[in-house]
Amino acid sequence: SAVISQKPSRDICQRGTSLTIQCQVDSQVTMMFWYRQQPGQSLTLIATANQGSEATYESGFVIDKFPISRPNLTFSTLTVSNMSPEDSSIYLCSVDASPLYNEQFFGPGTRLTVL
């Protein structure tokens, strides 16, 4: 199975600052995804991170606010820019390891609180 780690696991940040979240996978994967889970809510896809090309953002999410890097097949970063309290959420990295594995793997998440 694919093992995913995320750094930091949690952080408390001040309004107006930026935070970069790292996602590391223990195997090469083609597609990586970033999700947001606001308090008490479901998961919402932010963007798909493709290696060698720009990320594809979902409606309501823009690159200026959530820039993403994907320098290789095992690593990606998501930056939450110019944060406000509304950005307080859990941010999760996910990979699709199919067809080798019959599941979609999620990282442990980064719990972000913006004051």
Add this chain to the structure above:
Amino acid sequence: AQKVTQAQTEISVVEKEDVTLDCVYETRDTTYYLFWYKQPPSGELVFLIRRNSFDEQNEISGRYSWNFQKSTSSFNFTITASQVVDSAVYFCALSEAGNDMRFGAGTRLTVKP
């Protein structure tokens, strides 16, 4: 556009009861994947099952079973003889062509002793 509906926001049962969590989906693709995840209070997402659109066989894994019916676009999840440790939020999700997943709103299951 793909969509997942979990109409049950919260369910509360007493231990040893059976409980079914409903999931209805919408998609225009003929190839798609359905998932169930468990999110216990600790917050991590625990994978339970992935089923592709060409496999309508029901599946049983211990106390868990899944009923996939394309005719009604449903992929329901049943826990038999529920236990307190089953208390969690359960998410149903849909992925078209095995790419990004769309999640339902989740069902919070509380199992009381």
